[in-house]
Amino acid sequence: MEPEVVEAEMVLPTHMWFKKMQTYDKYPKGQARVRWKQLKQIIPAENYQNYPHEEPNYVNIETPPSMHPCRRICDITGYEAPYVDPRTKLRYANAEVFKMIRSLPNDYVQRYLALRNAAVVLR
Amino acid sequence: MPFISKIQRQSDYRSFPPNHPIVIDNGGSYFRIGWAGESEPRVIFRNIIQRPRHKITGETITVVGDHDPALLKYFDCTRSGPRSAFDSNVVYQFEIMEYILDFGLDRLGADQSQINHPVLITECLCNPVQSRSKMAELLFETYGVPSVAFGVDAAFSYKYNQQLGICSGDGLAICTGFNTSHVIPFLNGEPVYEACCRTNVGGYHITDYLKQLLSLKYPHHMSHLTWEKVEDLKMEHCYIAKDYASEVHLFQKGDKEAEEKTRSWQLPWTPTPVEEAPSEEEVARKAALKEKQGQRLREMAEAKRFNRINDLENEIRDLEMLLQRLRNASEHDILSILAKTVHTSQQEVESALLKATQSLRKAKGEPVENVEKLDPSSVDRYNLISIPDEMLTPEQIKQKRKQVFIKSTSEARQQKKQKQLEEEMERERQKKLEEERRLENPEQYLEELRAKHRDLSEKVEQRKRFKTNGGQTNGNDNGSGGVGRGERLNSSQRERMRLLTTAAFDRGKEEDTFGAKDEDWQLYKLMSRDNDDDDDDKPDPDEAELARVSSRLQEIDPTFFKPEVGSSSAEAPRFRPLTKEDFQIILGVERFRCPEILFNPNLIGIDQAGMDEMVGVSLRRLPPKGRGVEDRMTESILLTGGSCLFPGMRERLEGGIRMIRPSGTPIKIVRSSDPILDAWRGASAYASAMQFPQQTFTKMDYYEKGEDWLRSYRPRYTI
Structure with missing residues (x-):
């Protein structure tokens, strides 16, 4: 290891004196990695349906959808967008932007759509 | 910042x-650890780890937090980006969490065999018990912590500001964190969990949105748009528009105010060296060099010619001598x-001699007499043509055919020459006529010519469009020849498709008669791909006329400029040298478009209400109803x-909030004294209180009372 790296102490030591159990014992090398449950898997396992629904939990404190009409802005410029291109499904503000989106390559169109979670996802 | x-x-x-608590604010972006009762956390670092491989030794190491990027050059980070223990605002990856705790405690100076201090650690609101128990387990089993307490960061922040007198016991905490935003109502200084609400939008989303937008806008500068840099840009330049619509309208009009609000970030840019015009002597030197080369080539050609003449003369001499002897x-x-x-x-020798003489003449540069014209035996050459076949020997018939062929080709050549000559004369005549007309009335002539040019160019344009779009001019002439997604086919392509489909699906009941007629097979010709643009090779008379008119206009009209042909205008920027402006990243609408997602999560496809509506949702969920309570709430809103x-x-x-509340509602919104560190400070003050130990639980409690108890574990914040 290079001296400046050692001096900066940026590398976490593998052995910690203050620990009762070292990481390398807990997650030995070469063994199958622990698959940590993602939030998507944690929530069903919490069995919230078994508890009274007025009891607050991680799911029911979520904010409901907005009551206001959805604000539509131009995907490219951010201006107010009265139009939608039927081909790319992008929202656009004026003819200039329209010209531009028609010349956009498909992957850019998809990336713009992905920004507002509207991209076509192929599985 | x-x-x-x-x-x-x-x-x-x-x-x-040993009983002095350690306080940890385990936030989505930063991890802060320190001692209870102190006003500042001792150690602060980004709540991420990286596990790159050392480039030389190949061992995988763990780097916690952010370090000098210059030191990372020794490591191969291509396969491991920064990783976080969080999924949304819930800790789920406890291996990462362990590395982070290791680092934090190590930097706090822990050096005994175990951590002999109670720990207060923050967690998200309504943390799933799975995550909470894993965290407790980690602290008890791995670090040997005697007792643990969990609390919500926003609540600590509110309590801290309440103690400072910034907000009162009844009020709302609006906390916009890294991954999520919360609104938490407080009654008598205690959070009302059932009235809380959470929207899954936070600072992470804003930075990500900005990063995506900028990298889509400036694909060439992607390498400059690192997460850290974009985060800096966000903190420095982003602001929240009072009214998005009117603010954006300002930019759409593009007046001065918008210009003032636009920020630009100049990327490092070195101007390309300007090519100096070559000096005079350089030009002269080059010309001389060229001249010298030309001279040498000329000399070589001369020598070659001389040799050839010599050879030919020798040959002629030999042939003449041979002929003499033969005679x-x-x-x-x-x-x-x-x-x-x-x-x-002998005849062959004679013809060889003739050939050689002619070549010699040509080589010497003397005019070559036209063989055909000079040939006295032209009648003689075609002597067999007029004789009927019956009177000839087979040998002669063969010759006759040859003669017929030669005669017809030479005649055709003559005719063509004649025709060209006539055309030339006609053109000359027309030119003269036009010139006369021009001289007669130059103004009118020019006008006419211009009109003609306009008409012609329109016609040609239209035809081009027709060809690409099959008659439907939808104004989408983007010049891409390929048939891409949703691209309309032109008429011939459509016809071809129709033929193909009919051929593929034609299963008529009647007898298959395909191929009975010869014309049937023409179908394949129409289907073949080469058929697409068969009328391209024919020159278009309109186009030729257009070219003529525009060249004429160019001659006589100084204001006329030839429109760029086809894609040359698109290619032009490629040859333009890159300027300073090409290395600028302009932040205009993005400055307020990105933070706008806090109020309109819809903009990034999250179907939840924004921050202002969240307040309304929270007040609706509040169990004690009535204007009195709600007014008290809105009178003390804390932003953290x-x-x-x-x-x-x-x-x-x-x-x-004024929009969703009845008129006359008292609204007071205050920002917390330090929105970033208040949560830790509040927790620190909380942990140093006398009653803090009653809010903690030990390892024994944990194993005795079980998971269900842990699920309903809630500390009291007022102690």
Whole structure:
């Protein structure tokens, strides 16, 4: 290891004196990695349906959808967008932007759509 | 504002007694750890780890937090980006969490065999019990912590500000963190969990949105748009518009105010060296060099010509001598003489001589007499044509055919020449006529010519469009030849498709008669791909006329400029040298478009209400109903969390809340004293209170009372 790296102490030591159990014992090398449950898997396992629904939990404190009409802005410029291109499904503000989106390559169109979670996802 | 990290190793760990609590604010973006009762956390670092491989030794190492990027050059980070223990605002990856705790405790100076201090650690609101129990387990089993307490960061922040007198016991905490935003109502200084609400939008989303937008806008500068840099840009330049629509309208009009609000970031740019015009002597030197080369080539050609002339002269001499000898020789000798040469007859020798003489003349540069014209035997050459076939021998018939062919081709050539000559004359005549007309009335002539040019160019344009779009001019002439997604086919392509489909699906009931007629097979020709643009090779008379007119216009009209042909205008920028402006990243609408997602999560496809509406949702969920309570709530709204630092946040929120509340509602929104560190400070004050130990639980409690108890574990914040 290079001296400046050692001096900066940026590398976490593998052995910690203050620990009762070292990481390398807990997650030995070469063994199958622990698959940590993602939030998507944690929530069903919490069995919230078994508890009274007025009891607050991680799911029911979520904010409901907005009551206001959805604000539509131009995907490219951010201006107010009265139009939608039927081909790319992008929202656009004026003819200039329209010209531009028609010349956009498909992957850019998809990336713009992905920004507002509207991209076509192929599985 | 760069990332603020404090990772100096502390040396006074041993000076704290064993029951002195350690306080950890485990936030989505930063991890802060320190001692209870102190006003500042001891150690602060980004709550991420990286596990790159050392480039030389190949061992995988763990780097916690952010470090000098220059030191990372020794490591191969291509396969491991920064990773976080969080999924949304819930800790789920406890291996990462362990590395982070290791680092934090190590930097706090821990050096005994276990952590002999109670720990207060923050967690998200309504943390799933799975995550909570894993965290407790980690602290008890791995670190040997005697007792643990969990609390919500926003609540600590509110309590801290309540103690400072910034907000009162009844009120709302609006906390916009890194991954999520919360609104938490407080009654008598205690959070009302059932009235809380959470929207899954936070600072992370804003930075990500900005990063995506900029990298889509400036694909060439992607390498400059790192997460850290974009985060800096966000903190420095983003603000919240009081009214998005009117603000964006300002930019759409593009007046001065918008210009003032636009920021630009100049990327490092070195101007390309301007090519100096070559000096005079350089030009002269080059010309001389060229001249010299030309001279040499000329000399070589001359020598070659000289050699050829010599050769030809020798050949002629030989042939003449041979001919002489042949003439003088007897019939018998001729054969023996010819046997020594390559020739077989006297005629052949004569023709070879003629050929050589002609080549010699050509080589010497003398005018070559036209063989055809000079040939006196032209009648003679075609002597067999007029004789009917019956009177000829087969040999002669063959010759006759040859003669017929030669005659017809030469005649055709003559005719063509004649025609060209006539055309030339006609053109000349027309030109003269036009010139006369021009001289007669130059103005009118020019006008006419222009009109003609306009008409013609329109016609040609239209035809081009028709060809690409099959008659439907939808104004989408993007010039891409390929048939891409949703691209309309042109008429011939459509016809081809129709033929293909009918051919593929034609299963008629009647007898298959395909191929009975020869025309049937024409179908394949129409289907083939080569059929697409078969009328392209024919020159278009309109186009030719257009070219003529425009060249004429160019001659006589100084104001006329030839429109660029086809894609040359698109290619032009490629040859343009890159300027300073090409290395600027302009932040215009993005400055307020990105933070706008806090108020309109719909913009990034999250179907939840924004911050202003969240307040309404929370008040609706509040169990004690009535204007009195709600008014008390809105009178003490505290803004906390890193994302509430945007300028304009308070004003926008006030406007938004005023809209959803009845008129006359008292609204008071205050920003917390330090939105970023208040949560830790509140927790620190909380942990140093006398009653703090009653809020903690030990390892024994944990294993005795079980998971269900842990699920309903809730500390009291007022102690």
